[in-house]
Amino acid sequence: MSVSFARPAARQLWAALKMMVVMTLLLGLAYPLAMTGFAQVVFPGRADGSLVRQGDVVVGSELIGQSFDGKPQYFQSRPSAAGDGYDPLASSASNLGPESPHLLQAIADRRAAAATLDGTAPADVAPDALQASGSGLDPHISPAYARQQVARVATARGMTTAQVSALVDQYTEGRTLGFLGEPRVNVLMLNLALDDAAGTAD
Structure with a gap:
């Protein structure tokens, strides 16, 4: 019984870890870089x-x-x-x-x-x-x-x-x-x- 519960839990943990990595790259890296680049082009003085x-x-x-x-x-x-x-x-x-x-x-x-x-x-x-x-x-x-x-x-x-x-x-x-x-x-x-x-x- 414990093995059957462990497998879904492991899958959920693995899915959560992958989602965390994806969202970190997307929202913690790609989005800030895109907004910084946009600001530098459109409002360079304010961005600096x-x-x-x-x-x-x-x-x-x-x-x-x-x-x-x-x-x-x-x-x-x-x-x-x-x-x-x-x-x-x-x-x-x-x-x-x-x-x-x-x-x-x-x-x-x-x-x-x-x-x-x-x-x-x-x-x-x-x-x-x-x-x-x-x-x-x-x-x-x-x-x-x-x-x-x-x-x-x-x-x-x-x-x-x-x-x-x-x-x-x-x-x-x-x-x-x-x-x-x-x-x-x-x-x-x-x-x-x-x-x-x-x-x-x-």
Whole structure:
């Protein structure tokens, strides 16, 4: 009796093993390679991570925020809780609750720092200058936070506020498909545009 049961079980096990090998090759190898090849042909920039280059040097990604702390001539990114800050290998939020003393203190410290840096009243500091994004890697800031920084950046670069404001307007992206999300400004792209414009500033 045990032999008759063992033979069907062995056949089922062998069939399962063959199916596992086939599906592994199909879905674990062939499909990812096909999708990677398709993406490289149709969306090469996005498939490679939307890297931004200056000449042969990669200076960042349009999709991943980075720190410009200590550089008043640049627009500042929103705070990051990813690793030690802007760590693409540790993307995360702080997971602190709204009544966490640590979060409340961090917000107070960020408010004071942003107000001092930009010469803004603490009550007028933009919300995204105070809280990190869910990923900790958001490359965008709100137009309100960008406008808050215009005067400081213009002074640091010897440009007029009108020149800097025009660049902010130029690099302000609208809602996706006209209704998803909020208007936003890509900090890296705006800062690179500032570097290009500074040499021609009056």
